[in-house]
Amino acid sequence: AQTVTQSQPEMSVQEAETVTLSCTYDTSESDYYLFWYKQPPSRQMILVIRQEAYKQQNATENRFSVNFQKAAKSFSLKISDSQLGDAAMYFCAYRSGGGGSNYKLTFGKGTLLTVNP
């Protein structure tokens, strides 16, 4: 079974600064996808960024980027120019390749990010 580990229960960052959230995973599969989801106080899950395992290039979405180290099974999220609206719980998630039931996600325990003004 796949596991996802987020070793930072809480992180804080000053507004406009940069913060990196860590995530490691364990799998024996070669075809998989990794995601970062954000859960603000409203508890609505929002996709932040995704990475296909077969892609060597790190994914980037505006202020959000990842550092995907496949051999090390590491998938960290960097948030640049942090904004107050970035404050939320961030979950790292794993999904196997293929379709149907393989679309299910395995989540890490989450990192609560606080943004200080």
Added chain:
Amino acid sequence: GAVVSQHPSRVICKSGTSVKIECRSLDFQATTMFWYRQFPKKSLMLMATSNEGSKATYEQGVEKDKFLINHASLTLSTLTVTSAHPEDSSFYICSAPRRTGTGFHIQYFGAGTRLSVL
């Protein structure tokens, strides 16, 4: 706007009663949907995979007779918590995979249902 609608957002019920939670994909069809449970300040734990037109697949440790799942159409899955007890109080979230223009499927989540059993 919302891609996946979940209703109700909050429900309070008496112990021993049953509660039904609906999850709808709003502008796409989903042959598979997923139900998660989230305890306060905890992660999402997959409960079951809802399959349109067939039986749901439950994760280990999840009582299928307690958590009844029905996926009768391509846009609707329901989770019924039967004979609810206080320990069933939790936040329940559904999700559905939606195909993007590139063929990739992204999970979209409902807004969740907070169940409180008195």
